Amino acid sequence: MKPLRIALTKGRLEKSTIALFEAIGYDCSQVINKGRRLILPIGNGEIEVVLAKAADVITYVEHGVCDLGVVGKDTILEQGRIFYELLDLGFGKCRFALAAPKGKDFYHGYAEKTIATKYPNVTKSFFEKKGMDVRIIKIEGSVELAPLVGLSDGIVDIVETGSTLKENGLEVIEDVVPVSARLIANIASLKLRKQEIEGLVDRIKEEISK
Amino acid sequence: MKKYMMITPEGTKDFLFEECNVFDGICDKIQNVFEDFGYRKVITPGVEFFDLFSSESWGIPQEDMFKAADSKGRILVMRPDSTLPIARMAATRLKNHTLPVRLYYRQAIYQNKPSLMGKSCEVLQMGVELLGAVGKCADLDIISAAVESLSSVFEDFRIEIGHAGLFKVLSDNLNVSEEIREDIRIAIESKNYPALNDILDGLEDSLSVKAMRILPKLFGGIEVLEQALEMEELSPAKEELNYIMDLYRGLCELGYGDKITIDLGLVQRNDYYSGIVFSGYVDGSGAAILSGGRYDTLLDNFSVPMGAAGFALNIDEMAQVKFKSGFFEPSMPSQVLVFAEKGYEVEAVKYARSLRKTGVKAELSAFEKEEEAVKYAKAGNIGKVIKVSEDITEIK
Numbered sequence: 001m002k003p004l005r006i007a008l009t010k011g012r013l014e015k016s017t018i019a020l021f022e023a024i025g026y027d028c029s030q031v032i033n034k035g036r037r038l039i040l041p042i043g044n045g046e047i048e049v050v051l052a053k054a055a056d057v058i059t060y061v062e063h064g065v066c067d068l069g070v071v072g073k074d075t076i077l078e079q080g081r082i083f084y085e086l087l088d089l090g091f092g093k094c095r096f097a098l099a100a101p102k103g104k105d106f107y108h109g110y111a112e113k114t115i116a117t118k119y120p121n122v123t124k125s126f127f128e129k130k131g132m133d134v135r136i137i138k139i140e141g142s143v144e145l146a147p148l149v150g151l152s153d154g155i156v157d158i159v160e161t162g163s164t165l166k167e168n169g170l171e172v173i174e175d176v177v178p179v180s181a182r183l184i185a186n187i188a189s190l191k192l193r194k195q196e197i198e199g200l201v202d203r204i205k206e207e208i209s210k
Numbered sequence: 211m212k213k214y215m216m217i218t219p220e221g222t223k224d225f226l227f228e229e230c231n232v233f234d235g236i237c238d239k240i241q242n243v244f245e246d247f248g249y250r251k252v253i254t255p256g257v258e259f260f261d262l263f264s265s266e267s268w269g270i271p272q273e274d275m276f277k278a279a280d281s282k283g284r285i286l287v288m289r290p291d292s293t294l295p296i297a298r299m300a301a302t303r304l305k306n307h308t309l310p311v312r313l314y315y316r317q318a319i320y321q322n323k324p325s326l327m328g329k330s331c332e333v334l335q336m337g338v339e340l341l342g343a344v345g346k347c348a349d350l351d352i353i354s355a356a357v358e359s360l361s362s363v364f365e366d367f368r369i370e371i372g373h374a375g376l377f378k379v380l381s382d383n384l385n386v387s388e389e390i391r392e393d394i395r396i397a398i399e400s401k402n403y404p405a406l407n408d409i410l411d412g413l414e415d416s417l418s419v420k421a422m423r424i425l426p427k428l429f430g431g432i433e434v435l436e437q438a439l440e441m442e443e444l445s446p447a448k449e450e451l452n453y454i455m456d457l458y459r460g461l462c463e464l465g466y467g468d469k470i471t472i473d474l475g476l477v478q479r480n481d482y483y484s485g486i487v488f489s490g491y492v493d494g495s496g497a498a499i500l501s502g503g504r505y506d507t508l509l510d511n512f513s514v515p516m517g518a519a520g521f522a523l524n525i526d527e528m529a530q531v532k533f534k535s536g537f538f539e540p541s542m543p544s545q546v547l548v549f550a551e552k553g554y555e556v557e558a559v560k561y562a563r564s565l566r567k568t569g570v571k572a573e574l575s576a577f578e579k580e581e582e583a584v585k586y587a588k589a590g591n592i593g594k595v596i597k598v599s600e601d602i603t604e605i606k
Binding site for chain 2: 059061062063064065081082083084085086087088182185186187188189190191192194
């Protein structure tokens with residue numbers, strides 16, 4: 001039997017997911033002492049973990065080379081794509097928010113607003129729903145810089161505590177959408193390997209509802 | 211040299227030798243199945259008017275279509291789907307034809323896919339449309355054709371069956387706007403339980419809400435249907451559930467039981483499906499390789515109301531799975547290379563012609579020197595080189 005292959009987002013989500021797998025009784029020592037390997041067995045080899053960057057987790061799952069994936073809702077919202085989203089894992093919690101320089105009325109006036117963001121698709125759909133035309137500029141690094149140097153009127157970004165915003169004289173204008181880690185599945189895999197996947201999902205569900 | 215002279219557009223590719231053989235092999239097998247079932251081949255134009263596909267309910271976003279304009283400025287698109295052109299054709303050219311009409315096609319569709327994701331913009335499809343036939347017999351017939359097509363190519367695969375009417379009936383009593391209903395449908399289609407629960411938690415609890423919650427979870431074997439028939443919240447859809455049960459039993463009697471599964475959460479975007487819907491999956495492919503269903507109201511849009519059903523197979527995806535598995539016929543080189551000595555060109559062509567008449571794959575050498583011909587034959591795995599001069603001699 002082929003092992004069930006699950007792609008994990010490297011870093012924090014990986015650690016939380018491994019903790020979850022350990023809690024439901026899988027031996028994860030190979031992932032914890034992984035060295036430079038990227039494909040690692042857990043348990044008795046019935047599951048195989050693949051480590052990847054967030055956006056790549058979605059790509060691997062969509063193409064069916066991984067059956068399952070753990071990835072943040074932020075990446076899912078930004079990438080779109082076709083897969084099943086089975087479970088909110090409850091960790092990796094944060095939110096998307098619109099922020100602007102403190103004290104300024106962001107929505108004031110009729111002039112077109114410019115928004116800097118790492119997440120152009122999330123930003124586009126947020127303002128489309130409002131029926132608001134905005135100019136979106138994609139920024140790769142610290143987005144908070146853009147309004148400070150006068151490139152944009154505001155930013156759409158992931159906010160956890162809000163301390164980075166505060167230190168840079170920005171404040172949250174509006175929450176866009178909450179974010180947390182999700183368990184996703186390839187469409188064909190869920191159909192062809194239903195029992196294995198549902199068995200795992202049930203065990204995870206039971207653990208996270210504790 | 212021009213910038214884009216040496217590459218093909220994104221999402222397209224050239225197919226060489228073995229790849230073509232795999233394609234043709236799959237297509238020929240499926241074509242035989244279609245022909246055996248009484249379907250007849252049609253070809254529709256590669257370009258059609260945009261109007262044919264522009265309705266939102268067809269589920270083809272306009273940004274996905276390749277567009278051009280004709281000499282009068284009318285918008286044309288490269289065919290993004292084959293069902294709508296065939297419906298158009300049936301409504302015009304076949305208007306007075308005796309029903310039902312069984313048609314099949316083997317042609318590519320073109321859709322602009324997002325870049326850098328490994329998706330093809332040009333996809334070869336084969337499919338059937340059964341126009342003017344409704345009821346259990348027609349549905350059994352079309353699903354049988356789907357099963358037989360896939361089993362002519364793959365040993366192991368699954369076809370899952372759902373019913374478009376389920377969502378329609380069960381969401382009817384939901385007191386929500388069209389937008390929210392669509393959000394619910396999307397969440398069910400993508401088995402997005404968190405999103406589905408978010409929406410449904412905001413609604414007053416009712417049997418309809420319960421039904422929406424359970425629908426995407428109901429997939430698997432016959433036990434799913436048995437469960438569903440017991441559920442109070444699904445009772446408005448009893449008729450549809452019983453129908454799927456009836457169909458499933460029929461398919462089991464036909465010996466297809468191990469190939470058929472059920473997914474009551476199969477609710478496609480294409481609004482045109484009205485009855486049974488089905489998708490096919492095979493190990494090695496991450497997406498459905500077959501999709502289809504019954505679309506009894508589609509032809510209303512062409513002013514010739516009649517029940518119809520059909521399905522399409524993604525030949526590209528099937529060929530890729532075959533390729534990855536390594537089980538395919540290699541492309542065969544010529545068996546004989548015929549080399550002509552100067553002055554004996556016509557004799558050489560004649561000799562090659564006589565070989566071909568006996569069923570031998572014979573290729574003419576284009577070289578002036580014997581050594582070059584032998585070298586070429588070696589490189590191309592051609593077993594024999596024959597020299598035509600005063601007499602005919604085998605030189606390799």
